[in-house]
Amino acid sequence: MTANSSKDIAITTLLSVGQHPLSARPRRAEEDARALEVMLQFAPASMKALHAGDTADAQNLTVLKDYLGMGIPSIDVIPTSADSDAAEALASYLANAGDGQPHILLTGTRSEVGESSGFLPYLLAEKLAIPFVPNICDILSIDMAAGVAEVMQSLPRGQRRKIKTQLPFVASVGMAAAIPRQSSFGAARRGVINTVSSIDTVADEAQTAWKTEPARKRPKRLKVVKAKTAAERFKAATAKVQSSGGEKIYEVDKAAEAILKLLKEEKVL
Amino acid sequence: MVIRRNRRLEWIARNRLHPEHSAVLMGVNGGDEIGPSGLVRKRPHDIGFIGPNGIKRIDRLGNSLATMAGAGAHKGQAEVSLPLYVVENASQYVAVVLDAPEGRLSEHDKDLLGLAQQLKAAADNAASTAVAAIIFSSAAPEAARIESYQLAGVDRLIVLPAESDDYQPEQRAAQICALTAQYDFIHLCFPDTVLGGADTGRRVAANLAERPATSVWKLDGTQLICRGAAGKTDITRPLSKVIIALEQCADQIDESKHECLALSADAITLSASRIEDLGKAQVNPNDIDLTEANFILSGGNGIEDWDRFHEAARLLGATEGASRVAVDDGFMPRERQVGATGKWVTARVYIAVGISGAIQHMQGIGQCDKVIAINTDDSCDMVKRADLSIIADSDAILTALIETLSNQSSAEFHPQEAVA
Numbered sequence: 001m002t003a004n005s006s007k008d009i010a011i012t013t014l015l016s017v018g019q020h021p022l023s024a025r026p027r028r029a030e031e032d033a034r035a036l037e038v039m040l041q042f043a044p045a046s047m048k049a050l051h052a053g054d055t056a057d058a059q060n061l062t063v064l065k066d067y068l069g070m071g072i073p074s075i076d077v078i079p080t081s082a083d084s085d086a087a088e089a090l091a092s093y094l095a096n097a098g099d100g101q102p103h104i105l106l107t108g109t110r111s112e113v114g115e116s117s118g119f120l121p122y123l124l125a126e127k128l129a130i131p132f133v134p135n136i137c138d139i140l141s142i143d144m145a146a147g148v149a150e151v152m153q154s155l156p157r158g159q160r161r162k163i164k165t166q167l168p169f170v171a172s173v174g175m176a177a178a179i180p181r182q183s184s185f186g187a188a189r190r191g192v193i194n195t196v197s198s199i200d201t202v203a204d205e206a207q208t209a210w211k212t213e214p215a216r217k218r219p220k221r222l223k224v225v226k227a228k229t230a231a232e233r234f235k236a237a238t239a240k241v242q243s244s245g246g247e248k249i250y251e252v253d254k255a256a257e258a259i260l261k262l263l264k265e266e267k268v269l
Numbered sequence: 270m271v272i273r274r275n276r277r278l279e280w281i282a283r284n285r286l287h288p289e290h291s292a293v294l295m296g297v298n299g300g301d302e303i304g305p306s307g308l309v310r311k312r313p314h315d316i317g318f319i320g321p322n323g324i325k326r327i328d329r330l331g332n333s334l335a336t337m338a339g340a341g342a343h344k345g346q347a348e349v350s351l352p353l354y355v356v357e358n359a360s361q362y363v364a365v366v367l368d369a370p371e372g373r374l375s376e377h378d379k380d381l382l383g384l385a386q387q388l389k390a391a392a393d394n395a396a397s398t399a400v401a402a403i404i405f406s407s408a409a410p411e412a413a414r415i416e417s418y419q420l421a422g423v424d425r426l427i428v429l430p431a432e433s434d435d436y437q438p439e440q441r442a443a444q445i446c447a448l449t450a451q452y453d454f455i456h457l458c459f460p461d462t463v464l465g466g467a468d469t470g471r472r473v474a475a476n477l478a479e480r481p482a483t484s485v486w487k488l489d490g491t492q493l494i495c496r497g498a499a500g501k502t503d504i505t506r507p508l509s510k511v512i513i514a515l516e517q518c519a520d521q522i523d524e525s526k527h528e529c530l531a532l533s534a535d536a537i538t539l540s541a542s543r544i545e546d547l548g549k550a551q552v553n554p555n556d557i558d559l560t561e562a563n564f565i566l567s568g569g570n571g572i573e574d575w576d577r578f579h580e581a582a583r584l585l586g587a588t589e590g591a592s593r594v595a596v597d598d599g600f601m602p603r604e605r606q607v608g609a610t611g612k613w614v615t616a617r618v619y620i621a622v623g624i625s626g627a628i629q630h631m632q633g634i635g636q637c638d639k640v641i642a643i644n645t646d647d648s649c650d651m652v653k654r655a656d657l658s659i660i661a662d663s664d665a666i667l668t669a670l671i672e673t674l675s676n677q678s679s680a681e682f683h684p685q686e687a688v689a
Contacts, residue, residue, distance in 0.1 A: 021501060112499045117483040119471055126475035131439070131543035134468050152550060153436075156463055158557030161436065162547035169543075206480060211505040215496060218486055221517050226524075229330055246656035248647060255659040256669040259620070259641055262657050266639055268564040268618050269586070 009142055009167075010046035011039045012102035014090065014120075015075065017053060017063045018112040026059045028066050031108025033180035035173035036070055039106055040181070042139050048102065050093070052078040052086040055195060068191025069183030076194045083208070084201040087120045091127040093199050101128075102168065103142075104149070109135060109172045115207070118172070125170040133165050135174040142167070272307050351526040356424050359399035363389050364454040365423075366403045366445060368465045372414050374421055376516065377460045382422040383519035384512075387488050388456050391508075398455070399424035401532060403448065405431035405441060419529045422522030427532045435546040436464070440539050442472035447537045449477065459513045461485075467513055474511040481511035486518050554588045559605065559612040562588035565637075567607055570594040571623015571644060571663045578622065581667045584674040590614065592624045608633035623663040626651030643667075 013036045018029030039047055049072050054060055064075055078089050094101060105128075110118030125132035133151055140150040140162070149169065153161045154176030165171075227233040249255050263269045281293045294312070304310045317327035365385045367378045374382075385400045392398045402423040404410070409428060410418070418426060429444050431437075449457065459470030461484060474481035484496035489505070493512065497504040554562065566582045567590035568575070582589045591601035593608055607614055609629035619637040624630060626642075626649055634640065634654075642655035643666050652658040659666055 019498065019501070021499070024501075110499065114498060115483075115504065116497050116499050117471075117481065118467070119474065119481060119483065122471040122475040132472075133544060134438075135464060150547070153464075155549075157561045157563045158552060160550040160552050162550050163436070164545040164547055166543045206506075209507065212497060212502050213505075215501055215503050218517070231330060246658060248652070248658045248660055250647075250660050252661050252665050252669055255643075255661060255666050256673045258657060259659070259666075259670065260673060262639065262641060263564075263585070263618060266618050 008144060009044045009104065010048070010100075010102040011042065011044045011104045011106060012048040012050055012094075013039050014105065014107040015049050015051045015064070015067050016108065016111050016113075017051075017060050021112075026063050028063060028180070028183070029108055029112050030180075031110070031173055031175060031177075033067070033070070034175070034177040035106040035108055036067060036072065037178055037180040038136075038139060038173055040071055041178065044104075046102070047072060048100075049075040050078070050090070051075055052080045052089050052093075054081060055079050055193070061193070064193055065188040065191065066183040068193075069185065069188030070181055071184075071187050072191065074192040074194055076196050078196050078199050078201075080201045082114075083204055085204040087123045088202040089199050090120070091124055093196065094124065094128060104139070104168060105170045107170070107172050109174050121170050121172045128168075128170070131165050131169045133163050133169060133171045135176075136163070136171045137174060137177040139171075274305065351420070351524060354424070354525045354527050356397065356399040356528065358397055359425065360397040361392070361394060362399050362401040362425065362452050362454050363392070363456045363458070364401050364403055364427075364449070364452070365458045366460075366466060366469060368460055368462055369404045369406075372404065372406060372410050374417055375460075376521075377462060379421045379521040380516055380518050381458050381460050381514055383521045384485075384488060384514055385456070385458050386422050386522055387519050388458070388508075388512075391488070391491055392455060400527070401425040401427055401452070401454070402529075403427045403429060403445065405429050405444075407431055407433075415529055419526050420522070422525070422527050423529045424527050425532045426529050427534050429534055436544070437542055437546070438464075438468050438472055439542050439544055441469050442476060443539055444534075444537065445469065445473050446476045448534055449473070451535050452532075455510070456508070457511050459511070461513045461515050470511060470513040477511070479510045481513055482506060482509040483513045485512050485514040488519060554582070554586050557588050559588060559590060559607070559614055561615065562590075563617050564588065565590045565607070565614055565616040565618070566620045566622065567591060567624060568595050568601065568622050569624030570598075571625075572600075572667075573664050574667075575600050577664060577667050577671065581670050581674075584671060584678070587620065588616075590619075592621075592630055593627070621651050621655070622667065624651055625649040626654060 013032070015032045015036065016029045018027045018032070019025070020027050036049065049067060051064060055077050064077070068075060078093055080086055080089050094105070105124065107121045110116050121132055133153065135154050136151045137154040137160070138152040140152055142149045147167045148164055149167055151163050151165065151171060153163050154174050155161055225233060225236040227236055249258055260269065278293055281287045281289050284290060317325050320326040363385045365381050367381070368375055369378055382400065382402065389395060389398045389400055400422060402418060406428050407430065427448065429448070457473060459466035461467045470481060482493045482495055485493050486496060487494040491508055492505050493508060495504045495506065496515070559565070564587045566585060566587035568578045569592035572578050572595070579589070589601070589605055590607040591605045593606055593610065595601050596603055596606045606612065607630060609632045611633060613633050613636070615636045617638045618641065619634050619639070620641045620643065622643045625644060625646060631650060631654060640655045642651040642658040643663050644652055644658070644660065645662060647658065647660040
């Protein structure tokens, strides 16, 4: 596989407007910026960025400029209001794209505002009838002839797994991917925001019945003492946990084997 | 009837030092004393017994013998039998798709079963509703596992065939969707675990065209409370069919036992998966963030030869950590420091080489599962905490470890070599 054949593909990244967890200011969504970074580093022949959101909001436009500053020439924006369903708009846009339908559609794992259910990429994959790979951190290789791609998936505890998937596919990029590049002012000024006007948006009616409030602190689960009598409660309150203080080995020659045995039992070797 | 007083017996009853005192007390009216006015009098001094150290003890528990012998008390507790909760003629089901790694219920799974039991109680026809747990396994679970499911609140159990532990999300979602068509579950609950229930649950929801309730952390009557905006908001919403719940979303079941009867699943033919698992990729252990590393080799003041330490870590495939002294002395970078002022680690195995265990360091390793201490001092705090302690010079042990590992590597052992 030559470098050219692997790069001769189209990737689209879905971008959303994030929110800083403390200051609540709009910002580049961390995972979406990583998804864009994955696309820019892979540098395919056709790169596109797509955003569904409110274009009238000046703060949102600033965030889109931040994305443009990463080096993408333009962003297509589907104008939707806050109470409409972005998934429907994006799905109908992508389904009607025809030749413009990308080989790979990258998203973040979940948005930083709103419902934040992480359901959108699953829904898009279902509607476009293509596979979905969650939580990737890199695109390793693409074989256009066989119609397959290899991606690196990030697992908990810093582990990685290779996944082979059919093209085209949807993938969500997690926080384990490379840190996104800084936004540059010049590129942001040169970048263009194209508004797509032909998409009908659908109102999200289910959401109108919901009540949203700032997150309450979750109660910490206490150690429940199920004592029937005062004496048992007293014992549970005062008894110290007996630390047995494990096995002690004094001989050097036995030590290495004992350590390796425990490591194998715990399956870390 | 005239009651005649026996002055002599009264005198003996008053005189506790009299040799016939106790016999008289017991003999008169079966222990009850009749007072001068003819009334039966209670004797409060008879309650209790003389304890082992000569002090009179009153035992109001009624199990004096059990408390006297410590082992007996534990035996009594273990024999508590929980009430069996039976669902006869179940007509509808609340399904719980458990992660259950190797068939073992995780804490998250047990929380989820608690939530399912709450959902069952809130259902329309609660008496004939059962909680059906779905697990993926290649073989039927053994008896001990079944008992743990019974105690965790599983009314019915569905074992779906799984060929391997590989990542096959599409196959699993298809199996659950087929099962939903068979049983028409009123709710499908999934644990919100990365690449586990969170993935499968969303796939199933997309397939069933249901909107899932995600990051659910509480059931409030018939409303679900979910985290939204990446944890910054709480969304209160009506019950949904697919529920993907966080850890500690409900209290676990611990006061009842459930039937755990087997339910059969129709065999389905699965279409070929479009996603293929090519297996784990090797990762440079030092690229893993210390806070989420699974296996840490940590060095402290007791290490003389740091090159040997790095060599041992490389051969073991362990992430390197350090105590504060080692960092302050410049042997390790600051981001490798474990402890209160450094990183709080969650490793499964933590090897402390030459670290005596200052309290700040012990706080940092509080969540570690197994600790191995290598230290010359057998009375230090680290040795008290450790599951395995080697009382010897750290350099000698590291040398022995390196030797054993390099001998093995030629034969059958494959260490995780560092990849760039």
